Amino acid sequence: MPSWPSHTSLYNPSPPTPLPLSSLFLFIPLFSSFYTHKMSAPAPLRLGSTAPNFQAETTKGNIDFHEFIGDNWVILFSHPEDYTPVCTTELGAFAKLQPEFTKRNVKLIGLSANTIQSHEGWIKDIGEVTGGNVEFPIIGDKERKVSLLYDMIDQQDATNVDEKGIAFTIRSVFIIDPKKTIRTIFSYPASTGRNAAEVLRVIDSLQTGDKYRITTPINWVPGEDVIVHPSVKNEEAKTLFPEFRIVKPYLRFTPLAKEKVLPQ
Numbered sequence: 001m002p003s004w005p006s007h008t009s010l011y012n013p014s015p016p017t018p019l020p021l022s023s024l025f026l027f028i029p030l031f032s033s034f035y036t037h038k039m040s041a042p043a044p045l046r047l048g049s050t051a052p053n054f055q056a057e058t059t060k061g062n063i064d065f066h067e068f069i070g071d072n073w074v075i076l077f078s079h080p081e082d083y084t085p086v087c088t089t090e091l092g093a094f095a096k097l098q099p100e101f102t103k104r105n106v107k108l109i110g111l112s113a114n115t116i117q118s119h120e121g122w123i124k125d126i127g128e129v130t131g132g133n134v135e136f137p138i139i140g141d142k143e144r145k146v147s148l149l150y151d152m153i154d155q156q157d158a159t160n161v162d163e164k165g166i167a168f169t170i171r172s173v174f175i176i177d178p179k180k181t182i183r184t185i186f187s188y189p190a191s192t193g194r195n196a197a198e199v200l201r202v203i204d205s206l207q208t209g210d211k212y213r214i215t216t217p218i219n220w221v222p223g224e225d226v227i228v229h230p231s232v233k234n235e236e237a238k239t240l241f242p243e244f245r246i247v248k249p250y251l252r253f254t255p256l257a258k259e260k261v262l263p264q
Helices: 007-011 028-040 065-069 085-103 116-130 145-149 196-212 234-240
Strands: 055-058 061-064 073-078 106-112 138-140 171-176 182-188 226-228 245-248 251-254
Touching (some): 065 106, 085 106, 085 116, 116 138, 182 196, 234 251
Parallel strands (some): 073 106, 106 138
Antiparallel strands (some): 073 171, 171 182, 245 251
């Protein structure tokens, strides 16, 4: 007759033999590596984040980004690919407005996942097609190092890829102030060209708000009325903005001359 296990042995099995303590140390490097990787993952970039530094090759030579910023405002903007129609019109528009950005102490710097040689050839086309002379640097980010650092990679448009099927960048815009703080982030799909004049308008709004303790309403342009900042009490507003008017307790307008906004 076969010998069956006893009832006791079926439901009360002997506890397993514990692993020797020395073997547990084999797993410590694995857990340590995992948690170190998780903890060191870069935080997402938001308004108020410090712009990450990087070194890169550009059409104007090698740069350290924080050194490039210096005491200036900077607009870092990516385009999907050289020798493409929408991108050509965009960079031409930014090139034409560069003198206005310069008056406001703003540097422009472009980026795409193309080579410097590609950029240099394409710049000639931009001038021919749009009349815009591209004098600002363009980063050659073939390996997508800066694109990944600034989360510029396209995850939506399956056609916005290179010959190997690797995604190109979207149309990102980062406005960075002299303290290297990110003040504005725009993200446009590959199919939609940006409005360079709108980027300039945002610069005017940010710089004016920093100087005068105001905010700017919908569709505001320099010379139009601005809004008194909520942190300014009415008594203080009488001194700062003698002509301010109260529409609602939370909405107070005041004139602000164009000459006080735009560089002279």
